[in-house]
Amino acid sequence: MDDAMSEELYQAIFSRRSVRKYEQGGLDAAALKQVTDFAASTRPLFPGIRTETRLMGPDDVNGIFKVAAPHYLAIYSENRPGFEANAGFLLQQADLFLSSIGLGSCWQGGPKPVRGMRRLSGLDFVIMLAFGRPAEPAHRERAEFKRRALSEISSLTSEPEILEATRLAPSGMNNQSWYFTGGEGTVHAYAARSIMTEEMNRINVGIALAHMWLAAGHEGRRADFTLDEGAGGSAPRGYSYVATLRLGPKGA
Ligand SMILES: Cc1cc2nc3c(=O)[nH]c(=O)nc-3n(C[C@H](O)[C@H](O)[C@H](O)COP(=O)(O)O)c2cc1C
Known part of the structure; x- marks a missing residue:
């Protein structure tokens, strides 16, 4: 990730908010590629831990506190010391990126991929973000945090x-x-x-x-x-x- 992009992400810190209402229609292939390309460019906290992200749709996800969104970005990881913080570190860059390009996102601690999708190339599912075009404000004033x-x-x-x-x-x-x-x-x-x-x-x-x-x-x-x-x-x-x-x- 270059310096200009990390500065964009830094600026997003002061206005991002969780979005829980999304427009029905999903993003087009080019917009989704922008998200997956970004996810592939994120910096890990602990580079020795193998991880992978996976784009999912609403039918791939279930569980409590699920926010109904057209897309989800899930992270899978090797189970090694520090894997939880490493996953949080990686996916927060995506949360800020989505906010910086005017899309909405919301961390999903309750929901999980459906059965059969909880492991990927030998890695375990850790956590995911819901995302899509926001149907409520995706930004807030600094005083509102x-x-x-x-x-x-x-x-x-x-x-x-x-x-x-x-x-x-x-x-x-x-x-x-x-x-x-x-x-x-x-x-x-x-x-x-x-x-x-x-x-x-x-x-x-x-x-x-x-x-x-x-x-x-x-x-x-x-x-x-x-x-x-x-x-x-x-x-x-x-x-x-x-x-x-x-x-x-x-x-x-
Ligand atoms: C690890 C994690 C898990 C979360 N899980 C959920 C969830 O399952 N459902 C939900 O609606 N919000 C979830 N959230 C969003 C938090 O409730 C939200 O980030 C927090 O209240 C702060 O509000 P803000 O994101 O608008 O600043 C989660 C956030 C994090 C970081």
Whole structure:
């Protein structure tokens, strides 16, 4: 993905919203190709994990909280440590892309592909986005985001611009199940532990990390994700470690 595209995605952070009403007619083949080409160009959080995305129609998907849309973009993954956050990181780039070209999208945590489509080339289904032409506003004003204050999701005093873009990330049931610690140039990301929503909470953190990476790029900073053994041991109470972001200096 080039810098111009990542800047487009960064700008979409401040106006995107979930769309749950779609026009009946599907997108034409050229528009769908634009979406699948984009999905093939997304950057992974953990490049060692094999994933694949698959375009689906309404008959391929069922389950609770299903948003009726003409199209769905599902992600499948190898089951390796970090796969949930990696899937969230990849598909959030598609969510922002769809918003940036005026289409609507909505993450789908409840629905699943129908039986027989839950595995693909040896990979397991993780999560999907509904998308299509919106029949309700696909954008909102910045003041309309309902999110927790930065002080509730982070102990960091540095990197305010990057954390602000992160704070606005969407999450399942808007639970904002993330916490960030660290210092100048380092951000450790944690997911709230849960019996019911552990996997979704880790997907949510991947989504937030996608916003963090795009914000770093906007600031002209290099962003590398690593796993830091030390940070794993010092997780805040009730949270488990996901990943660490190392930020380069401005303009380097
Ligand atoms: C992992 C994940 C799963 C979600 N699952 C659903 C879902 O099954 N049905 C739905 O209507 N919305 C779903 N959402 C959308 C959230 O409810 C929405 O992102 C959140 O309330 C914030 O609102 P916004 O996206 O308009 O900013 C999901 C979001 C995420 C990130």
